[in-house]
Amino acid sequence: MALLSVAVALQAANPFLEYKKWNTPHGTYPFNEIRPEHYMPAFEEGMRQGLADIDAIVNNPAAPTFKNTIEAYEKSGQLLSVVASCFYNLASADTNDELQALEVELSPKLSEYSSTIRLNEKLFERIKAVYDQKDKLKLNTEQKQLLDDVYESFANNGANLSPEDKQTYRELSARLSKLTMTYGQNALKATNAWTMLIKDEALLAGLNDDTKQLLRNNAAAKNLEGYLLNLKPTTYIPVMQDCDNRDIRRELYTAYNSRGIGGEFDNTQVIIDIVNTRLQMAQLFGKQCYADKSLHKTMAENKENVYGLLDQLRDAYMPVAKAEVAELQAFAESLGFYATIQPFDWSYYSKKLQEQKYAISDDVLRPYFELENVKQGVFGLAKRLYGLTFKENKNIQVYNPEVVAYEVYDAKGQFLAVYYADFHPRDGKRAGAWMNDFKPQWRDGKRDSRPHIVNVMNFTRPTADKPALLTYDEVETFLHEFGHALHGMLTRCQYSALSGTNVPRDFVELPSQFNENFLSEKEFLDTFAKHYLTGEAIPQELVDKIRASQTYHAAYACVRQLSFGYLDMAWHTLTSPFVPSECTTALQAVIDFGNTAMEQVQILPNVPGTQMETAFTHIFSGGYAAGYYSYKWSELLDADAFSIFKKNGIFDKKTADSFRKNILERGGTENAMTLYKRFRGGEPTIDALMERDGIKK
16 A cells, blocks of 8 residues: 555656646646656656557447547547657757656657557558548548548558568667667767867957857856867857867867767767668668658659759759859968868858958847847747737746747737747757747647747857847848747647648748748848847848848858758668678768768868768758758748748738748648648749849849
């Protein structure tokens, strides 16, 4: 009895197990009560309940129907979803040693749980029974989409395989889950592990006072004296752009682009194991390569169409990119630099040439981009376009004291969403910027359960004497991630599996990249871009320079993105296992393979000992395998979509309403091209993108 009482007490003390009774605003997570030790028991109970939900579906004596099988499956495992959403958001945004150890322990358990469901023959029999009669069922558009997605998710995860192949698939899934988790942890640990302490300020000539103060703060946080460089974007980018000392730039570049190469956090063999495991999985399904298996539910549909886009852009942009490199080489030589420009020289001389050509730089623009003003500008854009308002609510608990929580309301004053904003870098946060949800949107009868959305960024911190002043790129990143957030907040769907950003990868970046377009528009900038000291609005002269500089090195930027796309596709169109030759180390084989994959769009020399694969988290641990091309695919869409706003007025209500109703609200409830054409009135073309980039006049 005593042991039973202890178990009951522990269960009652675990907030996850009482999630339906949370007395928090809008049912948000009670982060103040959640401890690392709560996760594993909650995961285990969530998996137990999830399997019980599946058993109830399988053992239902009634004939399979859409409601008792497809809808019941979509609603299963709710506790597990609640726990996993919290855990994996924090594992990216606010992790620690305990959470990382839990991640390792959980990986095989969750993989086994997923495989147990996906390979449940009786469950699939019921799903297939409904699917086979779908043309006779009176289903609405969203129900038809859910049925198709559920059926294909099972078929694409082994349900139609033989018993022997199902067991193989289960083992491969568990292996891949562990490998991708290991890869991501290695990349984060390698990023956090590297630092370089500089005592002599003279070595940092070229850096502005704000960056030097940041480096001093980095050192002080480690109880050191001097200037501490690390690999976080807020340090890496300004040093690469402004530091006159070429040796420091070289060392920083090499460190950044050799993360995961050798040493304690080596990802070299992990990469080989990941791609070979993915290939084995694809070939179980009779596919030649992983891309064949991965692309069938995307807008691109197949690898031929992906390569078609990459090749079309390569042919259009490479001549211009080469001319940009030649121009920068000549400019560097005019300053007395006669060596061949290397990748660690590019940002440094590119910024100087940009300043000479357009008299514009981050140092000039930062004073107009104070974070609080930028935030109001971004929120204000959502109000102008979609009628949204944001109200901070300090009663909503947050997972880190730096996070700010908002309630979001629509034009009628009705509650729409919870929005969490997490702006600055810290050791427990991975690099980059992203959007995610803590709770998706869904509808049950008349009840519309609204989403809880988070944006996580790594923006410049305030200093002792200045507020957080953002670079132009950081403001653009904010708009980008906020576009994803709008996709998550505005969604109005019946099923959580189809709501928000649950769309094909090559469609999901449309709302985010579309949002970036407003940043060069004076009409938008005037709503927030004011000098943080004088309150002066950003002058027309600066806006003109921003617009004039928008095509600056656009071809180089495009070709760089294409190189990542070709690299991704090369790894995931392998038709036989990647095996280094006997006379080549695994590391050299990976480097050589990457260099070969990207050589058709190579415009700068390779730096010995570097290769991006070992920290290319997007494709090896972030869900973009055979999908990195989607950034360029979506860029084509966003330029095409914004051309309609430019034609009708960037704040035109009718156009915004159409974009909202046909794109942002619909999630993945219909074919992505169907949704886009409903907004656009036809299929997109590449013309608007080439015109925006200055490639086509």
